[in-house]
Amino acid sequence: MSDPKSETRNAAALNVEGVRFHYGAKPALQDVAFTIPAGTFTVLLGPNGAGKTTLFSLIARLYHATQGTLAVAGHDLRRAPLSALAEMGIVFQQPTLDLDLSVLQNLRYHAALRGMGKKDALERIDAELRRFNMFERKHEKVRTLNGGHRRRVEIARALLHQPRLLLLDEPTIGLDVPTRKAIVDHVHNLCKTDGIAVLWATHLIDEISPSDRIVLLDAGRVRAKGAIADILKEADATTIAEAFTKLTAKENAA
Amino acid sequence: MTATHYFRGFLGILTREALRFLQQRERFLAALVRPLIWLLVFAAGFRAALGIAIIPPYETYIPYEVYIVPGLLGMIQLFNGMQSSLSMVYDREMGSMRTLLVSPLPRWYLLACKLTAGTFVSILQAYAFLAIAFFFGIEAPLLGYAAVLPALVLSGLMLGALGLLLSSAIRQLENFAGIMNFVIFPMFFLSSALYPLWKMRESSPWLYEICRFNPFTHAVETIRFALYGDFNPWAVAITLGSFTLFLSLAVLGYDPARGMMRRKGGA
Known part of the structure; x- marks a missing residue:
């Protein structure tokens, strides 16, 4: 590598x-x-x-x-x-989060697609959510978040694998x-x-x-x-x- | 790109489908109510009108509701396959299909994972239906409940691959009604799901030929034979062939070089 x-x-x-x-x-x-x-x-x-x-x-x-x-x-x-x-980390114009899943579930899905292990994924998710002041909302369903918060989650998601x-x-x-x-x-x-x-x-x-x-x-x-x-x-x-x-x-x- | 990465990716996709499935209870309920209405209402009304001769794999005269169970299992998987294809089209508008496609895994692999996850969900639904049917006294041989699993895997994959193919080829599906009218109804009615094909031949040789070429007929027959601990090599072969064809075309449809996606502009 x-x-x-x-x-x-x-x-x-x-x-x-x-x-x-x-x-x-x-x-x-x-x-x-x-x-x-x-x-x-x-x-x-x-x-x-x-x-x-x-x-x-x-x-x-x-x-x-x-x-x-x-x-x-x-x-x-x-x-x-x-x-x-x-x-690459990508944030598309249209929202791409699963509304019925929680913030954490959405991010873990992405981490899995990037091949990250559980421990690594959870650490990175916590770090990025803290950075975007979204840590407290980790277990909320995306549907309950406003547009700005959803965007922050998407940017946090794009950064998980440190592109x-x-x-x-x-x-x-x-x-x-x-x-x-x-x-x-x-x-x-x-x-x-x-x-x-x-x-x-x-x-x-x-x-x-x-x-x-x-x-x-x-x-x-x-x-x-x-x-x-x-x-x-x-x-x-x-x-x-x-x-x-x-x-x-x-x-x-x- | 290691084997671990592939495996983690697969688990991630499977988990997501399972979570979405569990969190959409209405969808699960709808998936069960539909075949149950056919089984408990339609079949009850039709058993008097329709006589069933002894045909393989059955060894004796059977009531109509026993005859249509495999067809209804096929219907559950047909709906599931189309629904996940609809959700893919919807996903693509919503963008989450793109999130999947930009993952650093080969595209054919991502599609195969998505297909497998959808099939898994359809099998859960099929067994829930079998359990309810059992409760109403419509039983299959005990061994059949195990033997039907590989059949359901194969038919689920075939119908899911058809869904994938449609999602890559169809520009826009305004709503589910379009799929109902042009895919689900013709496939379901022009098959052996509701009536044995020899019955169909009596009324129209022409329709009989269409039914024989319908891959759904062969998916249903694969399930029917397996449910009675029997094996229909011809039906299995055609189902397997259709699966291979549909999946190959779907992978081609999603290929970045010649795919249909580019024709759809920003989608």
């Missing part, structure tokens, strides 16, 4: 190269390429219909890209899919403003304290922190990528909102 690990230790958390995807004849993604360095917070920014969820489905290997390669922590998604999946890449697809959808902010801050902290790389898809500009990296996706193409300062400079803008408008408008006019 240690050899392949050391080979990939310095690899980017996620590497996307020349990815194309079509639904039938309709192109959904074209020549998408970007890299997420280990331990960074990257915002995948784009309006609804830009292709964010499609891109997530490809990274999560729900289906294959028509063209191009994806690699998670150095593991190619086609050649070593199981190693790649093992390095190197955490994917979140518009995780704050349907949440009120304070809950939204709490979750955004929380995941930013994760990045700092645990060195986890995060890919956070959103269309909400206020979820971006100054230190984040950005991949701007519009109509299936990457319009800009990199640190915020670089993007502002490139677009000759003072705010992300302005840069966003300029970069997407320019392409649409062309």
Whole structure:
């Protein structure tokens, strides 16, 4: 186990190269390429219909890209899919918890699928639930939790197996403003304290922190990528909102 | 990826299905009430109308309610297989199917585990039904209750695999009524579950041929023979063949490269 690990230790958390995807004849993604360095917070920014969820489905290997390669922590998604999946924690846009099962039962199911033993699983579950202030609700049925709490359980679940890449697809959808902010801050902290790389898809500009990296996706193409300062400079803008408008408008006019 | 991981994954999926089953009492009750109505009401009304000749595996004249027990066991598993396929479609909308599919285990293995867990639940239901039928005086030979277990495993797997296949192929199942009309009713009525096939041949040779090709007929006959300590190699072979075919197609349907999932867009 240690050899392949050391080979990939310095690899980017996620590497996307020349990815194309079509639904039938309709192109959904074209020549998408970007890299997420280990331990960074990257915002995948784009309006609804830009292709964010499609891109997530490809990274999560729900289906294959028509063209191009994806690699998670150095593991190619086609050649070593199981190693790649093992390095990922995923929070989908739609809720995915079993409502009739308790928080603990939901998390234990996930731990089993990740091959974790009972002792290890229970320790990790307690640790993650404590981190998200959900420990006291361990035995409650998910149905009794509110939207914000359910989200926290889902993020805790995605972290159980200590992934190197955490994917979140518009995780704050349907949440009120304070809950939204709490979750955004929380995941930013994760990045700092645990060195986890995060890919956070959103269309909400206020979820971006100054230190984040950005991949701007519009109509299936990457319009800009990199640190915020670089993007502002490139677009000759003072705010992300302005840069966003300029970069997407320019392409649409062309 | 070790054997331990595979085993833990399987236990996790089995535990989840069992917990969901135990926590949905209405579903369990519905699964039992349905065949019991057929057995205690329908069969009582029909026993006068329908004479049953002596056909294998029976060695004597049998009342109608004895005849339909294997068919009703098949019906329990048919409903269970379709219900779990419906819950998979529903799951997929809800996303929990995705949680399963992004686990670091081969996809065919995950589907096989899900199938096995569903079959396990259907066997619990089948035995609960047999126990109630026994209580009402509809008995099979004692040995039959043990001999029917492998038959129920096989028929449960076959019908569950059909459910899996439907869940991968059908774009959207608005509700259970669609499955009732287009899968469950035709499979159930065009089989040997309610009437022996020679009866069917008397009224329509054409329908008789359809019944003979219906895999559900062979699942029911596998169960019927096993329940009487007998063995019907032809029925077992066809059930096994159908199972293999359905499961292979389902695995293909869920393959990320050529699967049906991609056609369904974000699903």
